[in-house]
Amino acid sequence: MTRVAVYPGSFDPVTKGHEDLIRRSLAFADQVIVAVAINPAKPPLFTLEERVALLQEAVRDRAVSVRSFDGLLVEFARSVGAALIVRGLRAVSDFEYEFQMALMNRTLAPRLETVFLMPAFDLTYLSSSLVREVARFGGDVSALVHPAVQQALRRKFAR
16 A cells, blocks of 8 residues: 655745655655645745746655645645645744644544654755745855756846
């Protein structure tokens, strides 16, 4: 039986921290589906299609697929046969929100487990919003993102 995990997020853009969690998720799942969320309350820098394409470029692994979704995460997880939701915790400040979401997801889908992963120590501070801010002002993000993401950021902010 294939154990499927879903790693949801906006990935605007995908960072080395996201890549780290995706790869480490494969230690306890046979397949990881990176689920790019459509969040109307949060206007993205990159379009949905761009975020999906950048993830596919950054994480080339046969056990990882990238899909977009709209609506409830638990419904998406059910539709792909997932048993696990993977979430990253960078700091204590992330915990309260993630804890509430995990409990709500458990209420909606009791058989769907949430697993929290800590990022690699050197990536703990990293967030998409921080990467966007540094890139917006011409800073070097080469150590923070895949080269394709770095190029895409340069194109976005060259305008």
